[in-house]
Amino acid sequence: MRRPWRSTLIALITTACLVGVGGCGLTRGADDPDNRRLRMMIPNSPGGGYDLTGRAAVRAMEDDELTGRWEVNNVLGASGTVATQRLANESGADDLVMTMGLGVVGATYTNESSARVSDMTAIARLVEEQEGILVPADSPFEDVDDLVEAWTKDPGSVVVGGGSSPGGPDHLFPMQLAQEIGIDPRQVNYVSYDGGGPLTTALLGSKIDVGMSGLGEFEGQLDDGALRVLAISGAERLDTVDAPTLTESGVDLVFTNWRGVLAPPDISEKQRDYLMDLFTQMHATPEWQDALERNGWSDNFAVGEEFEEFLREQDERVADTLEELGLA
DSSP: OOOHHHHHHHHHHHHHHHHOSSSTTOOHHHHOGGGOOEEEEESSOTTSHHHHHHHHHHHHHHHTTSSSOEEEEEOOSGGGHHHHHHHHHTTTOTTEEEEEEHHHHHHHHHTTOSOOGGGSEEEEEEEEEEEEEEEETTOSOOSHHHHHHHHHHOGGGSEEEESSOTTSHHHHHHHHHHHHTTOOGGGOEEEEOSSHHHHHHHHHTTSOSEEEEEGGGGHHHHHTTSEEEEEEOSSSOOTTOOOOBTTTTTOOOOOEEEEEEEEOTTOOHHHHHHHHHHHHHHHTSHHHHHHHHHHTOEEEEEEHHHHHHHHHHHHHHHHHHHHHTTOO
């Protein structure tokens, strides 16, 4: 007795195998580099600067179909040192990248890690970002003059928080600011937080008096008025923030942070070129340009040897600064 349903089922399965890209053993991702599943490590908590940068890049690449689906993981610990060590441990892995920046460079020194960023594979420098001086809405500091007056009068009484460990941008910035206004950096009462999320909680909970960090991490709190910006650290004002620069406020200091992407050491030259080309294409997408504007990031793109040389210079700069502070 014939079973028509069996013939129909076989026909449907055969059609699926012929037409479906991913069915019956025909896995597109295995052969198509533009559809590979890639991994991105974020070396701090959700909501932090590395997180915002990495996820914006992933979204741009997925939305423009430059790659297949990304797997994004936040790897916390020691201000990026744990993630950097994990990157080093995956030597040769051709499906992994990690966002990083000035904070990770410093953390490898202060945590005495053997996994230096200069030993990884440099892929791309993505953005430059100003630091902001942040206070809660009800802070007695109305402007930079108020902060400078209180801080210079009693340096230890002003508790400063940052979203990076010693050697990172949120640490280096207040140290250089203190030095510029006549305070010994070793007198600064600095509290380190692992990214923008915990720093926001500390500010809103009055655990610290002032926060110093990149402003992209505090967009929601700035929009609803929970936080205020006394000044920004760059040479020019930002369109997205109603705050003066430090130089406009009478403090002769310009300071900027940066973020980029590394791959593990010892990947093939072919894979290195593929990743550099991938992020170069990402950089040109409308989605990425929108992310730059939305987060107040400055475009600071570089790949290859230019980024490698920049990493070496940053390594030396951070080491020298930390040695002067007695922290390395």
